[in-house]
Amino acid sequence: MIVSALATAVGVNLGLTVLLVSAYSLLRRRPPFVSVYAPRRPYAPLESWLAAAWRRSEDDIHAAAGLDGVVFVRIFVFSIRLFAVVAVVGVGVLMPINFMGDQLRLIDFTDLPSKSVDVLSISNVQDGSNKLWLHFSAVYIITGVACYLLYYEYRYISDKRLEYFMTSKPLPQYFTVLVRAIPITDGGSVSDAVDKFFKEYHSSTYLSHTVVHQTGKLRRLLNETEIMWRKLKNLKYVPHRPSTDNPPKKFLGLFGRNNPGKYQKRLEDLEENVRMEQSDATRRREIPAAFVSFKSRYASANAIYIRQSDNPTEWQTEHAPDPHDVYWPSFSTSFMERWISKFVVFVASVLLIIVFLLVVGFIQGLTYMDQLEAWLPFLRNILEIAIVSQLVTGYLPSVILHFLSSYVPSIMKLFSTMQGFVSVNGIERSACNKMLRFTIWTVFFANVLTGSVLNQLNIFLDPKEIPERLAVVVPARHLSLLHMW
Structure with missing residues (x-):
C-alpha cells in the first residue's frame, strides 16, 4: 500500500464520519424522530448535547446504568489513556525515525505520495543501526504503561465491585x-x-x-406480550397524533395509521392467557x-x-x-447434549475461522497492486487510474472486511446459545471469548501471513521458521494491518 492510498482511505473515513454526524444532527430534530432522540429537547443543538454527555460523572452513570455501565465506560477510559501514550511515542518519535531511514530506498520528499507505507515502519531502519534501540525502548515503555494502567483499572474496578456488594442489599x-x-x-x-x-x-x-x-408455551406468551407492550408504548408516544376514535386502517399493511385500541385489546388477551398458563405451570x-x-x-x-x-x-x-438474566430454553438439555453441543460448536468455530482465513487471504491481496494485476490482468488499464488504484488498495479491503466481520458476532452468539448456558450473561461472555480467539487468528496471523508471505507458503512445512518469519513480517505489515481493522 502506498502513502496516497492510505491518505485516501483516511480522507474517505473522515468524510463519512462528518456526513453521518451531520445527518444525525439534522434528523434528530425532525418530528418523526422526536420520540427516539431526546424527546423533551427535540430542538436542542447537538453541541450542547455532547457537552452535557461529556460532563456526566461516574456517579451519574452508576445511577443510570449500574456498575456494568461504569465498567463499560472505564474500558474506553483505559483505551484512550493507553493509545494516547502510544500515539505520542509512535507518531512523535518512532515514525519520524523510520521515515528518515534508508534501508528501503532514499526518501524523495517530492514524490512522497507514491511511496510505500513501509517507509514509515521499522523496515526502513538500517540493519544494526543504533536507532533500533529507540524501538526497543519504546516497546518497554509502552508495555510498562499498559501494565500499570491495567493494574490501576483492575484495582479501581475491584474496589467499586466490593463497594457495590457491601452497600447493596442481599439478593x-x-x-x-x-x-x-x-x-x-x-x-x-x-x-x-x-x-x-x-x-x-x-x-x-x-x-x-x-x-x-x-413452560415453553408460557415463554412464548411472555415474549409476545413484551413485543405487543412495546408496540403500544411506541404508538402512544408518536407526536402529532390526531385524536379520533376510528383512525384510518392501513392499506396492504403499509400505509395509514395503526389502531392503538386493537393493540390494547390484544395485550389484555395475552395477559389473561399468561395468568392462566402461570396457574397451570406447576402441573407441567x-x-x-x-x-x-x-x-x-x-x-x-x-x-x-x-x-x-x-x-x-x-x-x-x-x-x-439473576432473575432477569435467565435463559430458560437451556434448562431442558442433558449433560451429554451439552457436551456434544460444545464439541460441535468447537468444530464449527474452527471451520468458520478457516473459511474466513481464505477470504482474508484473498482480500489482503488487494493491498498489493502487482499481485492484483497478476490475478486480474483484464483490469490492468482500470487499475492504472490513480484514484481507482488508491481506492482499491487503500479503502476497498477495509470495507469488505468490516462488512463480513459485522456478521461474525451474531454467529458466535448463536454458537454460544447452542452450548447450553442458562443465562444471557453467560452466552454473551462465551461469545466474547470466541470473538477474541477469532480476532487473534483472522486479524493478526491471517493479515500478516497472507499479505506478506503469500508466495512463501513453504514456511509452514518447517514450523521452526514461523517465529523468525513473524519477526520479519510484522514490522513491515503493522501499518496496513491497523488501517484495515
Missing part, C-alpha cells in the same frame, strides 16, 4: 444454587429427589428448593433442574465449588443466574 440469587442433571428414581419426582439429597448432605444449611418445569412436566436456596452465602458457595456426587455427570451445581 435471593446470592443464596441460591442451580442444580442440574438430577437423577430420578423409578416412580419418584425431581422435587422429592432434591429434597431428600440436600436434607441428607446439607441438613444444617439447606433452606428450600424450586423445581423447573417445562418437571425438568431435572432446580433452584436450591441455602441459609448463608458460605453454604451456597460450598455447594457450588464442592462436587456433590461421585458421578461427575450428576448433581452438577453452578451459580444461579
